[in-house]
Amino acid sequence: MSSYRIEGGAVLRGDVSISGSKNAVLGILAASMLLDGPCILENVPQIADVQAMLEICETLGAVITPLGTGMYKVDPTNITSHEATHAKVKNIRASYYLLGAMLSRFKKATMHMPGGCNFGTRPIDLHLKGFSKLGARGTDASDIRDGIIRIVADRLYGGHVFLDVVSVGATINIMLAATRAEGLTTIENAAKEPHIVDVANFLNAMGANIKGAGTETIRIKGVPVLPGGYSYSIIPDQIEAGTYMIASAMTRGDVTIHNLIPKHMEPLSAKLIEMGFSIEEGDESIRVSIDADKKIEPANFKTMPYPGFPTDLQPQVTSLLCLADGLSRMHENVWDNRFQYVNELQSMGADISVIGRVALVNGPARLSGSNVVAMDLRAGAALVLAGLVANGVTTISAAQRIDRGYERIVEKLSALGAKIERFDDDDLECARPLAD
């Protein structure tokens, strides 16, 4: 278990480079299990969820060879097992992509229910319903006994899938299952996140036939063989980039975030401009600053599937709204319980009230350092941001949850001038007992 200790008050200045996308690489690692030959992945973020997924792939029989920082050779040629029942499966949500991959490769898949951030029910009914449209049968989403999912298909054939809820995971998982099915599969009302496009681009680079990723209709023509044999570089992490944009904004700093895709940041950039910040876009960078005498304007946010405002930046922006001069609203439209971090912000002096799926944020609040707990990955990031501006010292326990999705966050923030250190919990007398 680890904790972060942050001394607030630093103004962040300088340059930071964004790592590969967590939510793209986890789907791509599962997709690589479909290949008949090896591939090389580049720009892989060194984060806990990736380490977990690499270990899970190795338990299936894949051979993973590190080739240097952020670079791996993944060779699934001799995968023998269709059973993803390694303990680490329960640690991450994205392990469920192995259902689609194993079903596609072996026509059967067995897996522990996945884990991941706990902010409300995280069903997988759309995944299983999509698999059934391709000819699979097995565990019913409403009846997952002993926490194990078992699916099988005599043959996998193309089908027409309509997602009644826009789901990133279901879109990717059904795409994986369809990649080696016989015939054409269409996914209607598909999610359009950048990481979905990256998974499709990876598969096409390795020999698949997928069209329309990034639109609401994706067409997958099944192929009998996926030779692999190529290198693929993971796109930059949209959410990590947004987190550093917000860090610059909150400390009224002047930070240029490099190695990002400005188009992916538009939902956030537009809102930061509305709040009075200056956004300077380069080809692969964004500079965030604010005039010295400018107030931070309140704003209203509504999380939506891409290209709407991403739910994975909701906690981080709520921390920023605490500093705005007036009343702001944050409407969480994707998850039914993603405001658990609000209690922690309130203990720092934030004036937030949550009514159902809406948080009303009154500012500007003078935040003070406190001992807080990272309830989940992005909640933890929100507390780091609040700690950067709080008066005094903030200790964030369960910080290993932040390490799941942010590569070298302590080093990257320190290089921008933040006073932040990482501790193992037994080094810290003052860390609060963990919630779980």
Ligand code: EPZ
């Ligand atoms: C992915 O989760 C991301 N995780 C999440 O990011 C992100 O919050 C989410 O997409 C939305 O963008 C990964 O990519 C590993 P969904 P996922 O299926 O796939 C409902 C982070 O911080 N739904 O798009 O689990 C669901 O309840 C993490 O990086 C069903 O009803 O999300 C939700 O309301 C946290 N049935 C909505 O769809 C299903 O079978 C969107 O969920 C599946 C989902």
